[in-house]
Every structure is written in structure tokens, then in C-alpha cells.
Amino acid sequence: MKTLVIVAHPQLADSGTQQFLKTSLQNFSTVTWHVLAPDVDVAAEQALLRRHDRIIFQFPLYWYSAPALLKHWEDEVLTRNFVYGAQHELAHKELGIVVTTGDAKREFVAGGKEDYTMSELLRPYQALAHKAQMSYLPPLPIFQFAYLTDAQKQALLVTYQQYITNSDFTSFHGQELWFEGQLKAKIDQTKGTSKQQLTQILTAVQDNREQLEELRWTLSLIKDNEDE
Amino acid sequence: MKTLVIVAHPQLADSGTQQFLKTSLQNFSTVTWHVLAPDVDVAAEQALLRRHDRIIFQFPLYWYSAPALLKHWEDEVLTRNFVYGAQHELAHKELGIVVTTGDAKREFVAGGKEDYTMSELLRPYQALAHKAQMSYLPPLPIFQFAYLTDAQKQALLVTYQQYITNSDFTSFHGQELWFEGQLKAKIDQTKGTSKQQLTQILTAVQDNREQLEELRWTLSLIKDNEDE
Incomplete structure (x- = not known):
């Protein structure tokens, strides 16, 4: 874009x-x-x-x-x-x-x-x-x-x-993905120990997002059942 | 103004x-x-x-x-x-x-x-x-x-x-008065038979307005009584 x-x-x-x-x-x-x-x-x-x-x-x-x-x-x-x-x-x-x-x-x-x-x-x-x-x-x-x-x-x-x-x-999801993109760009420009630390942070952020996505999915299933 | x-x-x-x-x-x-x-x-x-x-x-x-x-x-x-x-x-x-x-x-x-x-x-x-x-x-x-x-x-x-x-x-009342003002200005600029005709029109318009004002006054009295 x-x-x-x-x-x-x-x-x-x-x-x-x-x-x-x-x-x-x-x-x-x-x-x-x-x-x-x-x-x-x-x-x-x-x-x-x-x-x-x-x-x-x-x-x-x-x-x-x-x-x-x-x-x-x-x-x-x-x-x-x-x-x-x-x-x-x-x-x-x-x-x-x-x-x-x-x-x-x-x-x-x-x-x-x-x-x-x-x-x-x-x-x-x-x-x-x-x-x-x-x-x-x-x-x-x-x-x-x-x-x-x-x-x-x-x-x-x-x-x-x-x-x-x-x-x-x-959307919160869009914001999360944007932050991950920013972090990835930062990692590409970094070297040594900092790079390792940033990569660990990125992994943690991504894990978080995936957990949130699972929770969201579960929640939508529950709502669907309620609607029936 | x-x-x-x-x-x-x-x-x-x-x-x-x-x-x-x-x-x-x-x-x-x-x-x-x-x-x-x-x-x-x-x-x-x-x-x-x-x-x-x-x-x-x-x-x-x-x-x-x-x-x-x-x-x-x-x-x-x-x-x-x-x-x-x-x-x-x-x-x-x-x-x-x-x-x-x-x-x-x-x-x-x-x-x-x-x-x-x-x-x-x-x-x-x-x-x-x-x-x-x-x-x-x-x-x-x-x-x-x-x-x-x-x-x-x-x-x-x-x-x-x-x-x-x-x-x-x-307001309708304000519009009436404005029309009368316009007519008066026109009369001041006119002479002879036209002036007489316009003056008769003005008198008719003014009579109309006064009748309307009386009706409005009567109506407001009736409303006041209803409110009591």
C-alpha cells in the first residue's frame, strides 16, 4: 500500500x-x-x-x-x-x-x-x-x-x-501484524546479541498473537452455539 | 440594519x-x-x-x-x-x-x-x-x-x-411588515393614478394584517385558557 x-x-x-x-x-x-x-x-x-x-x-x-x-x-x-x-x-x-x-x-x-x-x-x-x-x-x-x-x-x-x-x-489483529512487521524490519538491520534478543521478542509476540487467535476462535464457536 | x-x-x-x-x-x-x-x-x-x-x-x-x-x-x-x-x-x-x-x-x-x-x-x-x-x-x-x-x-x-x-x-409577521415597507417606498416614487391604486392596495394589505393580528390575539387567549 x-x-x-x-x-x-x-x-x-x-x-x-x-x-x-x-x-x-x-x-x-x-x-x-x-x-x-x-x-x-x-x-x-x-x-x-x-x-x-x-x-x-x-x-x-x-x-x-x-x-x-x-x-x-x-x-x-x-x-x-x-x-x-x-x-x-x-x-x-x-x-x-x-x-x-x-x-x-x-x-x-x-x-x-x-x-x-x-x-x-x-x-x-x-x-x-x-x-x-x-x-x-x-x-x-x-x-x-x-x-x-x-x-x-x-x-x-x-x-x-x-x-x-x-x-x-x-483492528487489533491488524495492529499486531503491523508491530510484527516493524520488529522484523528492525531485526534485519541488527547484528549480534541485539539481533538474538529481538528475535526472541518477536517469537514471544507471535506466540502471544497465536494464543489470542485460538481464544478468539474458541469464543466465536461458543457464540455460534448460543445463537443456534 | x-x-x-x-x-x-x-x-x-x-x-x-x-x-x-x-x-x-x-x-x-x-x-x-x-x-x-x-x-x-x-x-x-x-x-x-x-x-x-x-x-x-x-x-x-x-x-x-x-x-x-x-x-x-x-x-x-x-x-x-x-x-x-x-x-x-x-x-x-x-x-x-x-x-x-x-x-x-x-x-x-x-x-x-x-x-x-x-x-x-x-x-x-x-x-x-x-x-x-x-x-x-x-x-x-x-x-x-x-x-x-x-x-x-x-x-x-x-x-x-x-x-x-x-x-x-x-416570521410571517416580519414578512408582512417588510412587504408594506416596500410598497410604501414604491408609493413615494410614484405619481398620479398609479399612486392612488398603490395606496389602496397598501390600505387593503394593512387591513388584512390587522385582522390577522386580532385573530392571532384571540387564538392566544383561547390557548391561555386551555393551559389553565
């Missing part, structure tokens, strides 16, 4: 969040990090979209939407023909949203300071995915990055890496 | 709808027709907002949102300080949306081709109004203007004029 991360940030150089997210992807060869500029080459952008399976819109929330930079790109690149006219070039691809905001998560709720959930505010992107026959991924909102502890940032890093690179990031 | 109509349309000269809407407002001295250009003078725009009571965002729906032109204006002009920081410059003003689309009204519904209602898609503007402590007016969507009959266009014209200039356009 190839992922295109479309980054729309008017002050990208000053954004610690975007720097953090970019760094977290540097070992993934299947990811294209694509920073938007005001000038748009429509044919080049459409070609880039064609070459990827998962499309990510990544931006800071400005007035409950993406910065004008991304809207301009949408207005220019997503022509009627390309998206839903003669062709359906984006059909069966995925659309994900990584949105950052300085406001607290608890405010994005009816009665909160922002009064609407992130899901409601991002509805125009969901409608775009629907029109384009794309799968709309659950958005990944990042609230108040500056206030996160190191442990929280570490957790965010793994969540983000999976959002971008894991084809099955919403 | 002074109204600022902020028109964001990248191909304004080619838009028959916008020409129609503009023409329908030419006799209203309390309306400022303000066409957005890519370059934004923040101080001038903020001064313009301060001088008006009802702010209208008027645009064609591009990818379920305003064209980048309006988003750029929002990102530049609606600074934190101006809207909700030190000052609350827009508080108690009204925000209205006039949105045009070539898609049919029946598609903007769960299960329809667009899958979401216009109210849902315009949520980011509602959230903006909430943050700015503005009153959010029920949006005025104009579906498939090109397919309207002359009678439908005439009805739209009056609906639009009221949306822009009538401080109480959602």
Missing part, C-alpha cells in the same frame, strides 16, 4: 507538530510526503494521486476547516472529470484526515466551547470521499500537541505511523 | 445567478455588495465588518465548502484577537450563508447522491458564528438556478431580498 501525505500548512517551517510527524515517517519507503505550495500543477498532482492508494489530507484546523492552501488545491486538482465525471480516478482509494488543533479535545462536543465534534466539522471531506467513491478513514485529530507528555507523544507517533502505513490499523 | 454581502466567486462575470442576485438588490441603500479578490487588506476588511450588522457569505458550493477565495479571506481577516481574543468585534451581529449549487435539492439527504444535508455541510460556518458570538441565520441554498422557471425566479428574488434586508424574515 502506497500512501500520499498531502501537507497543507502556511507556516510549515514553524510547526513543531509537522516536524514531529515528518520525522516519524522517515523509515517508511511506501510513504510520499507532499508539501503543498500556492502554485498547483494540476496534471502532476493528478498523476501523484493515481500512484497512491491511501490519500491523507494533513493540516492545522483554521476556522473549522483546512487552510485556503488545501481548498485551492481541491478546487484546482479535483476536477469533475477526474473525480466523478467521465473517470472515477479516486474510486476504491482511501481518504484520511490528520488534523491538528490548539484547542482541547473536550471542547469539541455539543455544549463545549467549539460546540461540534470533529466528525461533524470534517463532513465536507467525508462528502468528498463519498462522491469520489473512496473509503473514508476515521479521522486522526491531534489536540494540543504542545501539551503532550513524552509518553503521550510516543504513543501518538505509533498511532500516526499506523494511520499512514498500516492497511488494517483499526 | 446594514448588510454586507461578501461575494466569493472565482468566475463572477460568467455567473448568471450572481448577476441576478446583484440586480435584485440595486434599490436597497442599506446593502453593501462586496466582491472578494485574491489580495486582502485585513484592516479595511475588518473596518467593513464593523460597519455592518448582518454579514452574508455568498458563494457557489465547491467541494462542499466555499471556494478557496473565501477561505483565504477567513484565514487572513478573522484573526483571533478580532473575533474572540481581546475583542469580540463580531458579537451580536448575524451571519447568513447564500450558497448556490448545480446539484438538485433532493440529493442533499442521507442516501441521496450527496448524502448530507446542506445544514450538515455548512457546519464549519455555524461553528464560526458560535465562536464569534454571532447569530447564525438559517442558510439560503439556491439549487439549480438555471432550471428555475420565471415564476420560481421571481419568488427567489423576493426570498433573497428579504434574506438580505429584512431583520425579521423568518
